[in-house]
Amino acid sequence: MGAVTAWDPASMTSFAALEPAVALGPLDGRYRAAASALVDHLSEPALNRARLHVEVEWFIHLCATAAVPGARELTAAETDLLRAIPRDFDADGIREHAAIEKVTVHDVKAVEYYIKRRIEGSTLEPLAELVHFACTSEDINNLSYALMVKGAVEQVWLPAAEALAAQIAELAQATAGVPMLSRTHGQTATPTTLGKELAVLAHRLRRQLARVRAQEYLGKINGATGTFGAHTAAVPGTDWVTASRTFVEGLGLTWNPLTTQIESHDWQAELYADVARFGRILHNLATDVWTYISLGYFAQAAVAGAIGSSAMPHKINPIRFENAEANLEISAALFDTLGATLVTSRLQRDLTDSTSQRNIGVAFGHSLLAIDNVRRGLGALSVNEAALAADLDASWEVLAEPIQSAMRAAALAGVPGMENPYERLKDLTRGHVIDAAAIRAFVGELELPDETKERLAALTPGTYVGLAESLVRDYLS
Incomplete structure (x- = not known):
């Protein structure tokens, strides 16, 4: 009989070069279907598409507010050209951005260059330096x-x-x-x-879920250390605080006025x-x-x-x-x-x-x-x-609680013979197999008012559920 062969993946076919690429993690492999809806929002291409959106909207905002001298009002066609950049970011765009980043070794700068390529030769080319104007990554x-x-x-x-x-x-x-x-x-x-x-x-x-729905999503656009330094040095006459706030709020976010280089991420x-x-x-x-x-x-x-x-x-x-x-x-x-x-x-x-x-x-x-x-x-x-009912029917000892509680109430009302209700029920039930007959015999010997005795004698583990059903009906919308 031959010896067992040692495990040696290096001697086997490599999966690393296979096309399509073999997923390293289960969310991109085995469980792809369950998580795939997030790809359009939280993947690397989604990040770059969002960056393109922010960059072109900042460009449009600068022009619409005349924040920078020479930032003229854009035509509808020019606005459409800019907004088409993130909208049309596809597989070819992903590859192109990656190629630019390979040279720049900087993903946000690659986004800037990607946009500038797309306005080259258009009427927007003279405004190209508005792309990433006064921005840090x-x-x-x-x-x-x-x-x-x-x-x-x-x-x-x-x-x-x-x-x-x-x-x-x-x-x-x-x-x-x-x-x-x-x-x-x-x-x-x-x-x-x-x-x-x-x-x-x-x-x-x-x-x-109510807390998540009420969540604020904060954002800032105030420069390299949060001081609007480059903004005011370049164009001191513009109200950059207002330009920043209206831009962030225009994106549907909550403006954060006080930050370092980064938005603090507390949200x-x-x-x-x-x-x-x-x-x-x-x-x-x-x-x-x-x-x-x-x-x-x-x-x-x-x-x-x-x-x-x-x-x-x-x-x-x-x-x-x-x-x-x-x-x-x-x-x-x-x-x-x-x-x-x-x-x-x-x-x-x-x-x-x-x-x-x-x-x-x-x-x-x-x-x-x-x-x-x-x-x-x-x-x-x-x-x-049936299984639920069987477990209940095998657990008559749970009625010790309502019986001793009824005895306590009777004692407070002056009914004699109600001494030590908890201890008496403990002696009856703890460590013993209790059935309906034992419970009803105990209740029958008590000098309780007839109405109370009848109510306790009629009680079963299956009916001793208090207000459970009405709590669901009344408070779970």
Whole structure:
């Protein structure tokens, strides 16, 4: 028998040179479909397209406000020519920009040269030096990232997250009256309803979504150290503060008047904390639903041809929720790192934010992938009410709580024989198997008012759910 061959990828076919390119990360490979909507917002080409947009809009703004002598009013055709530059940025444009950057070794300068090439020979050529006028690279970058993240959140992430929250809320409403045994600390506890527990999670998720929807996206365009130094040195007569504010607000962003060379990125840290917190709450839902599946409370739909286990044919594994857990943990870790890194920049500028921000799409991608998995997982579930009922019927000891509470109320009303209610129920139930007969016998021996005794004797674990159903109906919109 021959020896086992050692693993040696260097001796095998290299994947690095294959076309189309082999993805290094799963978001661009295995999970591409779930995250692909972010490519138009948070990829490297999307960054350069946003930079082109900011540069040409600054050019147009300078002309429209006559901020610089010689910056005449543009014709409609000239404005259209400029705005077509980012709009038509395609595969050829991506390659051309990359070729320019290979020479400049500077991505923003390559954007400037790319624009100047496109106005060469046109009536705009005499105005070419308005491209990137009085700007530092970060003037363009901070506005570009703000536009990119805003678009990604509002057009991709929020709709997916809101659809998920609505799906959970719908399931909560549908199961609002389905009684379920609680398991505080993993032990049998006061019953609730399945819908009420799902409603808690839907409500928590919606609170975070409200915070994300209210997010401000800040931007600045004030020069190399935030002083408008180059602006005022070149054209001292222009109100550059107003020109800056109206430009940033015209882009749909919130103007930040006080910055160093960089916009401080605090808004990004705020946003990423909220998105990460949404993910952590969703992680809580994934682990809870996983547990309910393991208890038999939910059944999973069998998919024709799908394999649950390579060894155990009977299994349908809750893989959607497990996949979501892992991707939410990765996403939260990335968002936490971004939030911690981006709020600090040495003195007036360092470049730690530059490479960090290129991972924003990865963080959102793993979040979006998790949302997709939870949605698909929830869509394959059905409630096993028989399993829920069986667990409740095996847990009559949970009625110790309402009985001792009723005894306390009776004692306060002066009813005799109600001493030590908690301790008496503890002796009856703790460490003992309790059934309906034992509970009703105990209640029957109490000198409670008839109405109270009848109410307690009629109580079952399945009906001891308090206001759970009405809480869902009244407070989960």
